[in-house]
Amino acid sequence: MKTLEVDLGHRAYPIHIGSGLLPLPDLIRPHLEGRNVMVVTNETVGPLYLARQMQALAGYDTATVVLPDGEEHKTLETMGRIITALLTRRFDRQCTLVALGGGVVGDITGFAAACYQRGVNYIQVPTTLLAQVDSSVGGKTAVNHPLGKNMIGAFHQPRCVVADTDTLATLPDREYRAGLAEVIKYGLIRDPEFFLWIEEHLGDLLARDPVAQTQAIERSCRNKAEIVAADERETGPRALLNLGHTFGHAIETGLGYGVWLHGEAVAAGMCLAARLSARLGWLDGTAVERIESLVRRAGLPVRAPAALSAAEMRDLMAVDKKVRGGALRLVLLEDMGKAIVTRGYDAAALDLTLAECRAAR
C-alpha cells in the first residue's frame, strides 16, 4: 500500500492506494467521528463491492443508499434522496458518509455531505480509474444542471481516500479507458516525464498490469495533491486541472449527460486544446501528433462529436466556471507538460479549431 497526503493544514488527509484495501477497518475507522455511517453506492458497484466495504464497518450503525448508475442521475434530486435517507435514519452531525463508486457517486455524496446539517464528514472510496486518479481527491463536489455541468456544488474535503486497485478488475473497458484520459492529463499539464512514461507503458496499462496501474494512480494523485494543496479553492493554478474540460463539459451537456463518458469528452477536449494551442503557435505539429496518437491508442476520441456544430459547442462553452467578466478563459498548452489558463486567444482561432476538430458524420 502507498499512502500520500493532501497537505491542507488541519484538514490534511491521506490517500491510500493498493490492493485489498476495501475490507480493512484500520484505514477508515480513525476518520469516523460518531457511530453512524451511510454508505452511498450505485446499482452496478453495490452488488460487487458493498459487502467487502461493510467488513471495514462492522460494529457501526450503518445504512446504505443505492443510486441508479450514470452521469444523467448526478442531479439535485438524487442528492435529495441521500438527505432523505439520512433524515429517515436520524443520522446526526457526527455521522460519516462513504462514497463507494465512481466519480458520479463521489461527487453527489460529497455534495450531500457538504449540505447535510450544513456539513458532515465523508470518505471517498473510488472504484473507477477516473475517480481514483482524479475526482476523489481535492474536495470538489457537485451535481449537474441541465444548463451546465457541475454548476451546483461545494468545496468540501473528504477525511480520507481509499483507492483499492482490485476494484478496477471489474471495470468495463470503456470506463477504464475513460479514466486514462485524466492520467494523460497530468502528463500534459505539468509532468512531461510522466507523459513519456505513459507513452512507454500504455500497453501495460491497457493490459491492466497491477504494477503499472498502481504507479499511474500514485503519480496522478501526487500531481493532484500538490496542485490542491497549493490552491484549494481554484483561485489560480488549480484551474490547470481543467485541461480539456471546458470543451468536454460542452460535449457532455450538449449530447445529454451520460452519452459520452466524462473521460471521453475530456480526451477529445484535450486534443482540441492542443490543436488550438498549435494554431496559436505555442505547440508544434509533432507535439499535437504525439498527444492525439496517445489518446487514440488509449481508445479515446480525438474529435468532438459530429452531432454538435461548432456554433453549438462555442455556445455551450460560454457557460463555464472559468468565465470572468464575460470572457471565457481556456486551459491551453504552452508546451508539452506545461499548461496555462488564458484568455489570450482570438475568437476566430477558437471557431476554426471547433470547426476543424469534429468527427466526420
Add this chain to the structure above:
Amino acid sequence: MKTLEVDLGHRAYPIHIGSGLLPLPDLIRPHLEGRNVMVVTNETVGPLYLARQMQALAGYDTATVVLPDGEEHKTLETMGRIITALLTRRFDRQCTLVALGGGVVGDITGFAAACYQRGVNYIQVPTTLLAQVDSSVGGKTAVNHPLGKNMIGAFHQPRCVVADTDTLATLPDREYRAGLAEVIKYGLIRDPEFFLWIEEHLGDLLARDPVAQTQAIERSCRNKAEIVAADERETGPRALLNLGHTFGHAIETGLGYGVWLHGEAVAAGMCLAARLSARLGWLDGTAVERIESLVRRAGLPVRAPAALSAAEMRDLMAVDKKVRGGALRLVLLEDMGKAIVTRGYDAAALDLTLAECRAAR
C-alpha cells in the same frame, strides 16, 4: 445610520441599520465584484421594494427572481429555480446575489449563493424584523426538508447586510410580532439588561416607534455579531442562539411549514425551555412568569399547539442538528439572561414539560 461589523477576519462584513438605506448605491457597490447582480425577492416584497433596491444597482447588469411567499417554499426545488435563473442569464462566478426579503428569501438565496459554481458572493437586504435582527446576520443558509427544518444548507457569510427600517412600515402585524420573539431571545440568552429594556419599551416597539426599533435592531445585531465572531461554525456558544428553536422547529415541521410563523414557534419554544429550566430548579417561578408575560404582551404564543401531542413533539425534536451520539442537547436557562447548551435534563422532565405546555384544544 448605524454600522456594526461582524468580525470574521478577512471575511468581516458590515451591518448597516437605518432609514432610507435601500436606494443608496454606496452601501452595496463596494461589495459587488463583477457587473452581474441577481436580486432575489418574493411576490409580497417585490412590488413594495424592488424598484427602490434597483436604484442602488443602476448601471449594473441585473436580473430578478421573484419567489412565492412563505416558509413552505423554502425547499431544494426553489433553490434550484434561482440556479436556473443564474444559468439562463449566464452569470459567472463574479456575480452577486442580493436577498431582498425576510428570513425565507435570505436563507434560500444565501444557500443558492453558497452552491452556485461552488460559491459566489451575496448581500442580505432583510425587510422583516426577524430577518433584520437575526437571520440575515451570521452566514447560516439553508432550505427545509419535509423531515426537518434547515437540514440542507451551508455556512456562507454575506458580504454586507443592509437593514432599512423603512421596510418595517409595511410588515403585517403578525410578522412584526414574530420578529419580536428573536429580539426577546437575545435578552434571555446573554443580555439581561436588554431584557429589562424590552420589558420597558415593548409598547414603543409595538407602536413601531422608529427610535425604539432602531435601538432594538442594533442591540440584537450587536449580540448576534459577537456570538458569530466567536464561533462562526457553531462548535460552541453559537448554539445558544437556538434558545426555543428545537421546540420551535418541531412545531413548524409538525404542523407543516408556514402554519405557524418561525418567530411564533420560537416564542412558544422559549417559554417551554423556561418551564423545563424551572422544573430542573434553575429558574424560579417569577422568572418564568416574567418571560411568559413579555411573550404574551408581544402577542405571541406561550404554549405549543394543541394539534401536536407531547409524544409527537418529542419525536420531532429528536431530528435536530444539536443531537450528539443520539442524545438531544437543549438550550436551557440557568438564569435570566444566561443560557446554556446541555443534555443535563432527564427525559421525564422534558416529557412532563411537553405535556403541560400545550394549548387547550
